[in-house]
Amino acid sequence: MSIDLILNGLxxxxxxxxxxCGIMIPFRFLDFADLTADGAxxxxxAVGAMVMLSGMSPVAAIPLAMICAGIMGVCTALIxxxxxxxxxxxxxxxxxxxxxxxxxxxGKPNIALFNCSGLLGQDICVNMLxxxxxxxxxLIPFAVFLRTDFGLRFRAVGLNPHLAKLQGISxxxxxxxxxxxxxxxxxxxxxxxxxxQNYMDVGMRIGIxxxxxxxxxxxxxxxGNATLNRQLAAPLLGALVYQQIQGMALSFGLAxxxxxxxxxxxxxxxxxxxxxxxxxxxxxxxxxxxx
Amino acid sequence: xxxxxxVTKSFSGIFEPVLKDVNLSVGEGEFCTIIGxxxxxxxxxxxxxxxxxxxxxxxxxxxxxxxQVVQDVNKGTVPAMTMLENIALSRMKTPRLVFYRRHINxxxxxxxxxxxxxxxxxxxxxxILSGGQRQAVATLMAMNSGKTSLLLDAHTxxxxxxxxxxxxxxxxxxxxxxxxxxLMITHNMEDALKYGNRLIMMHCGRMVVDVKGHEKSGLxxxxxxxxxxxxxxxxxxxxxxxxxx
Numbered sequence: 437m438s439i440d441l442i443l444n445g446l447x448x449x450x451x452x453x454x455x456x457c458g459i460m461i462p463f464r465f466l467d468f469a470d471l472t473a474d475g476a477x478x479x480x481x482a483v484g485a486m487v488m489l490s491g492m493s494p495v496a497a498i499p500l501a502m503i504c505a506g507i508m509g510v511c512t513a514l515i516x517x518x519x520x521x522x523x524x525x526x527x528x529x530x531x532x533x534x535x536x537x538x539x540x541x542x543g544k545p546n547i548a549l550f551n552c553s554g555l556l557g558q559d560i561c562v563n564m565l566x567x568x569x570x571x572x573x574x575l576i577p578f579a580v581f582l583r584t585d586f587g588l589r590f591r592a593v594g595l596n597p598h599l600a601k602l603q604g605i606s607x608x609x610x611x612x613x614x615x616x617x618x619x620x621x622x623x624x625x626x627x628x629x630x631x632x633q634n635y636m637d638v639g640m641r642i643g644i645x646x647x648x649x650x651x652x653x654x655x656x657x658x659x660g661n662a663t664l665n666r667q668l669a670a671p672l673l674g675a676l677v678y679q680q681i682q683g684m685a686l687s688f689g690l691a692x693x694x695x696x697x698x699x700x701x702x703x704x705x706x707x708x709x710x711x712x713x714x715x716x717x718x719x720x721x722x723x724x725x726x727x
Numbered sequence: 728x729x730x731x732x733x734v735t736k737s738f739s740g741i742f743e744p745v746l747k748d749v750n751l752s753v754g755e756g757e758f759c760t761i762i763g764x765x766x767x768x769x770x771x772x773x774x775x776x777x778x779x780x781x782x783x784x785x786x787x788x789x790x791x792x793x794x795q796v797v798q799d800v801n802k803g804t805v806p807a808m809t810m811l812e813n814i815a816l817s818r819m820k821t822p823r824l825v826f827y828r829r830h831i832n833x834x835x836x837x838x839x840x841x842x843x844x845x846x847x848x849x850x851x852x853x854x855i856l857s858g859g860q861r862q863a864v865a866t867l868m869a870m871n872s873g874k875t876s877l878l879l880d881a882h883t884x885x886x887x888x889x890x891x892x893x894x895x896x897x898x899x900x901x902x903x904x905x906x907x908x909x910l911m912i913t914h915n916m917e918d919a920l921k922y923g924n925r926l927i928m929m930h931c932g933r934m935v936v937d938v939k940g941h942e943k944s945g946l947x948x949x950x951x952x953x954x955x956x957x958x959x960x961x962x963x964x965x966x967x968x969x970x971x972x
Contacts, residue, residue, distance in 0.1 A: 585815070585822035588808075592816055596805045602795065603816060603872075 441683060443560050447632065449679030450567040451625050455648035456655070456671030457575065458621030462523075463652070464667060465582075466614045467594035471527030472512045473645040475534025476505040476619045478638060480626025482538040485547050485636035494555040494631055498570075501627035502620040508534060509619025513612045538638050546637040554631035567628060571672070574621065579668055590614065643696055650699045651675035653706040678702070729753040729776065729876065729908060734785030736771055745771045747932040749785070753925075755875075756906045758899075760919040762951075763929035764959050769912045772929070773878045776910070791875035796866050796882040803865030806854035810838065810845070810864060813853055817868035837867055841897060859890035866894060870901045877902065879911040883918075891915075895922065916951055926951075930958040 455473060462470035480501040487497035508530060515526035539545065556563045581587045592600045593610045600607060630636045648671075655674020661667040685698055731751040737744040746768045753759055763769050774780040777793050796803050804813050814834040815827040831849070838846045841863050845856070853861055862882060869877060879898065883891040899922050902909050913919050919926055926943050928936035935958055938946060 581824075583826050583828065584824050585827050586824060588812055588816055588827045589822055591808065591812075592805055595807050596802075598802055599805060599816075604792070604820075 441687070442680070443564075445679045445683040446676060447560055447564050447567070449676040450564060450571065451629050451632070452647055452651050452679055453672045453675035454567075454571055454574075454621050454625040454628070455644055456651040456675045457571075457668075458618040458625070459645070459648040460652050460667070460671050461578075461614050461618045461621070463649075464661070465591055465594050466611055467597075468513075468516070468611060468614065469524045469527075470509070470512060470615060470618055471524050471645055472509050472530055472615070472619060473622050473648055474527075474642060475531030475538075476508045476622035477626040477629075477644045478538050478640045478642075479508055479534050479541075480505045480623030481630040481636050481640050482541045482626075482638070483623070484627030484630045485549060486541055488549055488552045488554065488631075489547065494553070497631070498555070498624060498627050501623040503623070505623025505626065506616040506620035509615035509617075509622070510612055512619075513615040517608050517611060535638070542636065542638060545639075546635070549630065549634045549636065552634070554634060556628065556631045563632065570624070570628070574624070575668060575672075578617070579664070582664055646696065646699050646703065647678070648675075650703045650706075651678040653703055653710075654678045654681075657706045657709060728755050728788075728790040729910075730786070730788040731772075731776070732786040732788075734772075734775060734782045734787065736768075736775060736780065736782050743932070744783075745932050746775070746782075749932070749934060751927070751934065753908055753910065755790075755908055757925055758902050758907075758909045758923035759911070759925040759927060760923040761910060761912045761927045761929060762914070762916065762919045762955065764955075767929040768932040769929050770880055773880050773910060773912065777878055789876060793876040793878055794869040794872040794874040795878040795880065796862070796869045797880045798882060798884055800858050800861045800865060800885065803868065804853050804861050806861070807852055809851060810834070810849050810853055810856075813864060814838070814868060814871060817871045818873065820873055837871060838864070841867060841893075843893060859886040859894075862886060863890070863894055863897070866898060866901075870905060870907075876908040877910075879909065879913075881912050881914060884914055898922075916948060916955070920946060920948060920951060928954065928958070 455477065459470070459473060462468040483504045484497040484501040487500050488494050512523070512526045512530045515521050515529065516523045521529070556566060582591065589600070589603075589605045590610050590613070592603070592605060593607050597607055626640070629640070651674040652671045653674065654677055655670030655672065658673060658677065659666050659670055661670055681702070682695060682698070685695070686692065690698060729752070731749055734746055734749045735744050736746040749768075749772065761769050761772070771780065773795070775782050775787060776789065777795055805816070808816070811831055811834050812827065814837065815830040818830065835846050835849055838849065843860065843863060845860060845864070848856060853864060856864070862885070866882060882898075883894050886894065895918055898911075901907070909923070911923065920943075924943065925939045926936065926946070927934055936954060
């Protein structure tokens with residue numbers, strides 16, 4: 437593997453880390469299996485691309501993409517809360533609908549942005565530094581939030597909803613808030629990816645969810661999630677390692693089309709491993725999805 | 728203060744109502760113990776008061792919010808959170824965007840008052856404690872919530888005798904200090920007599936015994952047991968109504 441390949445892998449890994457964080461928030465803190473990523477990530481890309489195409493600053497593209505994708509997360513939450521649809525089904529429905537919305541936003545299936553100057557340029561190291569900075573700007577406030585009264589209540593919603601209700605905590609509000617955060621992170625990842633590629637395709641990495649989930653689980657398998665800090669670091673570390681594993685698999689001659697099978701295998705392996713080592717971790721829920 | 732007027736409750740699939748036309752008025756600061764056979768409607772009554780169940784008919788009025796401790800330890804605590812986090816969670820009427828760690832000294836003082844040496848686990852996940860220790864923390868959390876009424880549904884019944892006694896003493900003392908309006912279900916007749924200033928016996932969805940003050944303190948265990956068996960034997964002989972579980 438050349439240095440370039442590793443650096444490229446790291447850059448992709450950082451984007452994936454943002455997604456893995458977005459997956460972690462509902463999965464681990466709200467016990468809400470959220471599958472919105474598959475729709476919100478390309479939505480972020482589409483909104484980001486159109487904002488840049490309209491001549492606005494690439495810096496403005498990022499928050500706009502985050503808000504739009506965050507609203508999509510809120511839609512998933514509302515479908516689950518108001519219509520009592522299973523959280524996963526709600527995510528699948530929203531993601532399917534998002535495909536059409538994304539096409540409407542873009543007007544055509546793919547857009548090239550070679551004439552627009554993005555925030556992220558050709559220098560991969562500068563890019564990585566920027567992404568890391570943006571990532572920490574999101575994660576550090578969240579880590580602080582989790583240690584406040586509101587953060588404590590947020591965590592209680594996922595860990596013991598029965599008790600949370602008795603304590604007068606509004607499960608609806610916290611679920612909506614959590615899914616907005618998750619959606620915003622997917623949007624952030626999508627808009628950054630478009631700026632790296634200078635290109636937006638409506639089918640942009642469909643199945644990103646499974647990659648993000650695999651990253652989260654690989655990270656948790658490595659450092660566990662017994663404490664808050666470990667839980668928050670797991671998606672970062674996991675995404676970087678997972679991206680390198682994927683790169684290695686490719687360089688060993690696996691076809692790119694084999695990657696999804698490969699990823700699924702990793703997820704299942706980690707779950708199987710966890711089953712045996714899980715007993716000491718209280719923060720972790722044994723099953724990935726809601727029982 | 729708590730008023731229940733003509734409350735009836737039935738569940739689908741069960742012919743007999745679980746509560747039949749129950750009337751109960753509990754004054755402020757009153758500590759009322761409730762006994763009765765399984766299926767007599769005790770828990771249903773408490774769940775209607777707490778708002779978990781809706782009554783089919785009747786009227787429920789209560790002042791202020793209620794806190795509760797139930798038999799199931801896992802319901803009253805968050806095992807994955809540390810003891811401090813659990814206690815901080817219980818005391819949060821108006822959450823603020825400030826670190827919850829500010830509650831640490833207060834929480835340690837409260838845990839120390841349990842007198843079973845749990846304060847050294849303040850930063851450990853509650854899940855590492857035994858069921859009895861966790862139930863003690865759950866009770867502490869209910870006391871700590873700042874609510875004026877307290878519902879206890881056999882909260883000591885899963886514990887060993889020593890822990891039962893300790894937790895009952897703690898409960899009685901806190902109820903006295905905080906002047907909580909309390910309803911406590913118990914299967915322990917001695918506890919029912921020893922604690923509180925009022926005793927209610929339920930049978931087949933009705934309140935069949937209701938004694939207060941001197942009348943209660945004069946009540947003997949033997950006569951209470953006699954009353955209990957009188958009602959239960961009735962239903963066994965088939966004269967009374969069928970027991971619903």
